[in-house]
Amino acid sequence: MTRALYDFQLDPLLLTALREDLGQAGDLTTDATVRPEDRARGRFNVRAAGRVAGMDIVRRTFALLDERVSVTAHHEDGADVAAGTCVATVEGPARAVLTGERVALNLLARLSAIATVTAQAVALAAPHGCHIACTRKTTPGLRGLEKYAVAVGGGTNHRFGLNDGVLIKDNHIVVAGGVEAALTRARQTLGHMVKIEVEVDTLDQLDAVLALGLADAVLLDNMGPDVLRDAVARVDGRLTTEASGGITLANLADVAATGVNLVSLGFLTHSVPALDIGLDFEVL
Structure with missing residues (x-):
């Protein structure tokens, strides 16, 4: 049993990361190419075997951008998954999904790597x-x-x-x-x-x-x-x-x-x- 990650702990870190990515002008590429009404679905696919860590971060990253975005976790933190596994699905307004992609991926990939190597050491x-x-x-x-x-x-x-x-x-x-x-x-x-x-x-x-x-x-x-x-x-x-x-x-x-x-x-x-x-x- 690991400690919980609460929104009040995550939000300052995630807002800093999102501000770093969006700057003053926002997501120029997405805003210029994707219509406000467009919707999209994305699958977080693990390409190498490992242990999942950071699913709450994925959920909260997209919620901060647009509460209409839904994240469905197929494997929660602590799950060991094989290469090719879809660990989560994100769905909602395409602009928010595209804009939050990199922050969510960076943190999920880093924390999952730490959990994976720690599990090997344990x-x-x-x-x-x-x-x-x-x-x-x-x-x-x-x-x-x-x-x-x-x-x-x-x-x-x-x-x-x-x-x-x-x-x-x-x-x-x-x-x-x-x-x-x-x-x-x-x-x-x-x-x-x-x-x-x-x-x-x-x-x-x-x-x-x-x-x-x-x-x-x-x-x-x-x-x-x-x-x-x-x-x-x-x-x-x-x-x-x-x-x-x-x-x-x-x-x-x-x-x-x-x-x-x-x-x-x-x-x-x-x-x-x-x-x-x-x-x-x-x-x-």
């Missing part, structure tokens, strides 16, 4: 009891949507921003004057509801974190499987263990097998190629 990690998480390496302005797509893919969301969790990274440690100073100040400053995670890239740093006893989770950065296995043994269940850095679908299963609780993957949101989806029209 399938590799799950047999080892390991969870998959995303990062803050998201498209500016689209973080909420992209993290939603990760959840549709079966992954878990890392912090949404700097304000909903503490992750003390290597640069924080350098500026603070060491891991002990950083952790001590953080624990003294934060309330009891805020968890603290700290990044380490050596076993010696991990030992220092464990000796302090002030962290709730540890990010094991850029460690190979053998070192990760040693790190998990040293932690011995006292902290949540997260592996990150240099992990791909090719080596993910080996990392998950080390016993870490979760693996965070930046590529889920920063570099997945869009799922190939097209909108094919017919005149009514």
Whole structure:
């Protein structure tokens, strides 16, 4: 079960995207070639297998342009579909359907790609009891949507921003004057509801974190499987263990097998190629 996408969350993002596309003059091509009374039907056809994410975005994009446009979803978010599948049909005034086509397709293709790759990662990690998480390496302005797509893919969301969790990274440690100073100040400053995670890239740093006893989770950065296995043994269940850095679908299963609780993957949101989806029209 993934969280809902509400209209009040979607509308500012979609209006920004539509304004970007329409500018001051509107859709010159459509307005010049299509009559106001014309109607059209379009089919969202998936041209490569994947997991659907973003159907509410498709509905809302067209509704913002013209409430007379109807969208019928044949496969809702979370559905795994084969190449050649029609996932939705849009029907209504042709001008609105043509004008909203690109915004709807761009977001549906991007979110479906994120959900698809996340599902692949989850399938590799799950047999080892390991969870998959995303990062803050998201498209500016689209973080909420992209993290939603990760959840549709079966992954878990890392912090949404700097304000909903503490992750003390290597640069924080350098500026603070060491891991002990950083952790001590953080624990003294934060309330009891805020968890603290700290990044380490050596076993010696991990030992220092464990000796302090002030962290709730540890990010094991850029460690190979053998070192990760040693790190998990040293932690011995006292902290949540997260592996990150240099992990791909090719080596993910080996990392998950080390016993870490979760693996965070930046590529889920920063570099997945869009799922190939097209909108094919017919005149009514």
